[in-house]
Amino acid sequence: MVDSEAGGEDRKRYYVSVQAGQILEDPQAAAYELEISMNEQEHIKLREMFDELSSMDEAEMFHFTHHPYGTASNGEMNAGYDELIQRIYKQLYEYGTDTTKRHIESMQLL
Template sequence: MSGDERKKYYVSVQAGQILRDQGAASYELEVLANDEEFNQLQVMFEDLSSMDEAITGHYNYAVGTLQDLPSDKRMNAGYDAILRDIYLFIHEHGTETTRKHVEAMGILDPGRL
């Protein structure tokens, strides 16, 4: 099988998973991707998980303070940017049903679609 051949994957953004087997776990979206694109999406999910861990650690450190720390907005903006990139990727590589679902969510800038 060539690395350029597109295969169907089942994606759970909430769980941060890309599944090859439709029945392996619950999923929300379907994409068609080659090996390189699969790896690209996997890296984005790893980045999102790392950012989530950093935010969680940051808030655990800040427990008891009543003020937002200066980096809160930057961290949240970074998380949101990665999440938007994931949904943009899913939209670009998704099935017709997936693309319509992502568009209906209204989280992507229509100029980027």
């Protein structure tokens, strides 16, 4: 489905799984939590945020396997992760369908 916006930019329907870090065009391809509509530029921005989130997960795993008793930076790592998750959900809310917006509101993240 492609929607047109006043600016002339084509908006496309996507199906998102935050937990899996996936933005899907086909709702049958995998499990998803949220349905959104965005243009190509917005898609790129959201993909970059998911990539950043994935990099943070990898850095955290590396950190904890090399520092099993923790360090002072654990709180900083968690704060950065939480801030990024909030940014992602804020974007998903902005692009989301009414159902998606209600779901995000019910999560009380924003």
